[in-house]
Amino acid sequence: MILRTSRNRARQTPAEQGVAIVGAACRLPGAGTPEQFWEVLRTAQDTVTEVPDDRFDVDRWFSPEMGKPHTIRSRSGGFLERIDQFDARFFGILPNEAEQMDPQQRMLLEVTWQALEDAGRTAPELAGSNTGVYVNMCNSGYWDVLRAAGRHDLHAAMGGEAGGMAAGRIAYHLDVRGPVMALESTCATALLAVHVAGRALRSGEIDLAIVGGANLLLSPDLYFALSEAEMLSPTGRCRFGDRDADGYVRSEGAVVLVLKRQEDADADGDRTYATVIGTAVRGDGRSGGTLTTPGIEGQEAMLRAAYEDAGVSPADVDFVEAHGPGTPAGDPVELAALATVLGEQRDPARPCLVGSAKSNVGHLEGAGGVVGLLKAALALYHRELPQTLHVRTPLPVFEEPGSPLRLARERTPLTPIGRPALAGVSAFGLSGGYAHAVLAEAPAVPAPRRARDDESAPAYLLPLSAKDPTALRTLAAATAELLSAPDGPSAADVCHTAGSRRTHHERRVAVVGRNRAELADELIAVAGGHGAPPAPVHAPRVVFVFPGQGSQWPGMGRELLRTDRVFAARLTECDRAVRAEAGFSVLAALESGHPLSTMDEVQPVLWAVQVALAASWRSRGVEPELLIGHSMGEVAAAVTAGALTVAEGAAVICRRSGLLARRRTPGAMWAVQLGEDRAVRAIGAHADRVCVGVVNSPHATVLSGDPGALAEVVAPLRATGVHCRQVQVDYASHAPQVAGLCPDIERSLAGLRPREGRVPLYSTVRNRVVGGAELDGRYWADNLRLPVRFADAVGTVLADPRPVLFVEISPHPILHAAIEDGIEAAGAAAATVTGSLERDRPEVATMLQALATAYAAGCDPDWARLTEGGAFVPLPGYPWQGERYWVDDGAGAWTSPVIALPHRHVAAERFDEPRDRPRRGPSTPEECAEDLLRRTTALLGIDTGEVQLDVPLTQLGLNSLFAVKLAYRLRSELDIAISVRELLQAASIAELAELIHHRMPEPVDADQAS
Incomplete structure (x- = not known):
């Protein structure tokens, strides 16, 4: 990530110089995503339930009597499902280690990844970045579970429940290099983490922050102490703001937020939920009278410090997400402090709304503050404050005439008043630690330039990837559903986000469509298991293959000329060079749509299209490691390598094709389905007039020579069922019939001064990699006269067992079958071949389909270039493939992430x-x-x-x-x-x-x- 220099802060509003919440993820009772959490809040759902059987036997410990030792006063809580499930394979964690990790750590890893996806941050972008990790997790009791099962060893002790280890795991998995820490301030911890992270961002110490917390309730131990202290609600509900509030309800879950300087978020086109414009943390000292009793003085001091830090008046705050657990001791003190500070100079017509998400989902204790922060951010984002539940008789502070506070007992829209809406969020710890954050509506930014769906582009390329085939199918189905929604995002935005703002894993698929409907249909086929499940891939070696004559067709390249600026610019450069050499226009020949007739027109035009196609592929981020030219295709390969300039390449192709057009010796060429040895035997007595001019594959050659002698060779072959096809040329290249032209070719190119190329070029003339300096006039004469050893070139590439992608650089694939033949003969399972364009097919869509093949084979194109014009939009999150990891049932084994082993x-x-x-x-x-x-x-x-x-x-x-x-x-x-x-x-x-x-x-x- 790039550290940006801040602009003149004197000219910035508080929101513009604040910290943006650009990503969020959660796992809360009844809500697995921020969208689901907002639905719980918006529809006034209560997701608190009774303690489930898989936690502990609540009946054994329950007693309604107040203060009775070693009993539990409340049967209720907010609980998650499937806390034993974890996608250990995704994170490369081995089964025995996953089993001994505190499930809070496992949950934090998954929720952190979801938050980063929500923020549009990718793993390669984060690796090595100045990103800080600030998390907390309480003691879940998992150590006791391990001990009871006899698994409480060093590994569990060092890596299991320690909060710092949770932060370390996140940093290790992402390879981030900023501060890594766990914080602790009892129930104020998560908001303290936001304060520390925000300070680091605003000072420039870090560029991105991952902030969050987790809480699980596996043991009854803390229930005993809290029940004895009469802090838990016997009625099982957090009734914040109610006269009859009787305590809080413990709850499970995790929330992770991704924070970034607001100016950086605006520059990067991020979606901002809300902006943290100020924070403060304070201690209560002795102002409460006892260690655990809240004091008004400390809370007032904290509130004033937070709004001073934010640079806004407390009187302008529209609503406060209170700590609000529903305790008879804590709520009145908190509300009194709020009334004092927020009531000063407040317009009596605009009282500050107050509410608490604990009435919906319970109290996540150490992680409770970040739950409140997420609710407040969502309320600002949706411009609506949800109602607070379980209030029958509001506290007097809300009923007093002229009270500056009003309890949010119904859904309330945040009406515009000419400035961004403001919110406060509080979190208080039992230890006397307080934290408060001030949030503002995200500043308005110019709308990003968006492509008009179904109109702006001829086709779209949508990539999806996962680490598991089932996850990939699930993701395809969810994305298809998003695209099918009537009010869903545009195809351009979905493709931009999937390509540029998502991490690309090793199981991949990409689909092409002209609009959302076509993309959705293709994804539905993927989700339904169409085709074989994609195997894991790694970045392949890329080999550009430039074929000889024969791939041309009328009108080729015209669509790319209108839509691909790199292709158009390179072709225009080639056009100038050909006009200088041969006096005709390549562009005019293509635009006319007429068939190309003579070879001195065919070859220069085809050469120009090949050079431009290679440039187009490279501009899309697909860079070759090796170039192979086939016959005249070596000229375009030499230009692409950098061994020849465009002007020199035009000189070679134009002067040589001009000499060929004026030749006098007749000739012919036939493609036959025979290997080289069988082809030589078939030539037999005609060897003085016919030769094997091209060896394309172990089972395909081209015979070249005298037309009459070739007819005598081909006739018996066809009679015995050998497939034979005449090549549409009237000369015999790569045969003795063109030997007489070689001295003229050398003389015409005597001034050629080739140089070393930037990309290796495998010569099918010399049957080896050649240096650029070898590509002089004599070489181009030999290129016409000597056999084409294409099969050997392909075989040499395939002798290396690493994955490889062959890309045929031509307007129509003519070497595809020969390459596949070579792949099959070599038994190269990790080899893929694709073309560029196809005759009479839409060029943009065909090129994108070729890129889809390259992506599925492991290439990582330049998605920013490919999806230019799209904007960031939320997409479905990664579908976890959880397996059970719990000590009472040995974890299922799986294969090492480094070497593929069978899953037994x-x-x-x-x-x-x-x-x-x-x-x-x-x-x-x-x-x-x-x-x-x-x-x-x-x-x-x-x-x-x-x-x-x-x-x-x-x-x-x-x-x-x-x-x-x-x-x-x-x-x-x-x-x-x-x-x-x-x-x-x-x-x-x-x-x-x-x-x-x-x-x-x-x-x-x-x-x-x-």
Whole structure:
């Protein structure tokens, strides 16, 4: 991310110099997204329920008696479903580690990812960025669950419940480099985190902040203390502002917000929910009389500090999202402080509205402040304040004549009054820590330039990706539903967001359509399982292939000339060079739509289109690692490589084709479905007049030579069923019939001064990669005379097992089948081929379809260029593929994220139980390797099936905590001292096994021992 220099803050409004909430995600009772949370608030839903059976046996502990020790006074709470589920594979976390992580950490990881998606931030953009992570999570009681199951080991202790580890996991997964911390101020914690993060943003210390909190209720322990203190509601509802409020209701959930300087958010075209324009945190000191009793003086001081920091008058605040838990001791004090500070100089006709989301979802305790902040931001975003529930008799502060406060007991629109609406959010901790944030409606910014859906572009390209095939189908279905909605976003905006503002994973699909309806139809087919599930892909090597003559068609390139400025500019450059060489216009020939007749017109025009197509591909972010030219296609390849200038390329193609057009020797060429050896045998006695001019694939060649002799060769082949097709030329290139032109070609190009190219060029003349300096006049004579070794070029590329994408740079694919033939012969599963354009098909859509193939093969095009003109819009979030990770049921094993292993169940091995039975240790290096592999995979919870011994343990997922366990086991069971450093730094399992073998203690003779 880019650190921007702030503008003159003296000219900025408080909102413009504030901190924008650009992303939000939540997992709350009855609401899995901010949109669902807003629906809960807007429709006045109460999502509090009774304690579910999978938490603890509430009947065992429940008692309605006040203050009775070791009992629970309330049966109610706000609870989440499926807290045992986690998509560990997505985050690359091994099963045994996922099982021992506090589920709050797991929840924070997923909710953080959703918040970043909501903000349009991608993983590559965040990696290495100056992003801070500020989170909190309370003690959920999961450590007690682990202890009861005998799994409370070092790994659980170090990585399980610590809040700092939760922040660290987020930072590690995203590779962000800003401050990483967990904060603690009891129920004021989450809003304290917003304060700290906001200060870091406004000072320039960081450029982005991830702020949030989580709370789970797995144990009855805290219920006992809170019930004894009479802080929990026996009626099971938070009744903020009511005279009969009787305590609060505990609740579960997580909220994560993404914060950014408002000026940066405006510059980046982000969607802003609301702007935090001021914050303050204060301590209560002794003003409340006791440690846990709230004091008015401390709260008033905090409020004044927050509005001074915001630069606005408290009298202008439109509503306050109160801490508001519904406690008889806390609510009156909070409201008294609000009335004092916000009532000063307030217009009596505009009392400040006050409410509390705790009446809807309960109190998330340490994370409660950020829940309130999310509600306030959504209220400003939708310009409406939801009602507060469960109020029968409002407190006197709301009923007094001229009171500056009014309880929000019904949905209330925020009417415009000529300035942005303002809101306050409070959070108070039992320890006397207070926090308050001041929010403003997001500043109005000029609407981004938006493409008019169904009109502005001939077609749209929409990419989707996931880490799991089921997730990809689910995402396709959700996106299709979004596109099908009558009031949904435009195709241009959806494609822009999916391409430029989403992380691209290894399972991919991309669809092309002219409008939202066509895109939705294509996605519905994907969601329905049309075609094979996409396999995981990695970035491939890209090879541009430039074919020879034969791909031309009347009218080619005309649509791209109107719609692709890079293609048009490059073709115009080629047009000038051809006019200077040959005196005719390439552009005029294309615009006319007439068939190209003579070769001195066909070849220059085709060359120009190839050069322009290559430039178009590169402008879209698809860069070649290698170029292969086929016959005359090598001229365009040489220009694309940078070995020849456009003017030099035009000289080669125009002068040589002009000489060919004036030749006197007749010739012909036939494409036959025979390999080179069989083709040579078929030529037989005609070898003095016919040769194999082109070897396209192991099963396809082109015979070239004298027309009469070729007819005699082809006739028996056709009679025996060999497919033969005459090439539409009247000369025999790559054959002796053109040898007489070679001296003239060399002379005409004597002034050529080629240079080293920027991209390697594989010569199908020399059958190797050639240096740019070799591409002189003699080379271009040989290019016409010598055989084309295209099959060898493809075979050389495929000999490297890495993934590869062949892109045919032509107006119609003519080498596609030959490349696929080579792929099949080589057994190259990780090879893909695509074209560029196709004869008489819409060019923009066809080019986008080719890009879709490239994307699905692992390429990452320049989405900003491809989706230019679109705006950021919310899209469906990642569909988690949760699996159960809980200690009372061994976690299902899965394959290592680094090396693909089969997904089979592996029983988790217990590492803390005594081992009294003697075991025979391994005695050979091979046995040592087998033993080490067994121990490691059991420790990590993965399958040994296809793990190779030449990989290091760290590639299997071994980290320092797992290494401590493994080192202990080796020492205690085999009496071998292997350090953690040695385990982590070993180059392979086999190398480590050798080390273990050397350190094995000498066997003791049984008789001697006795």
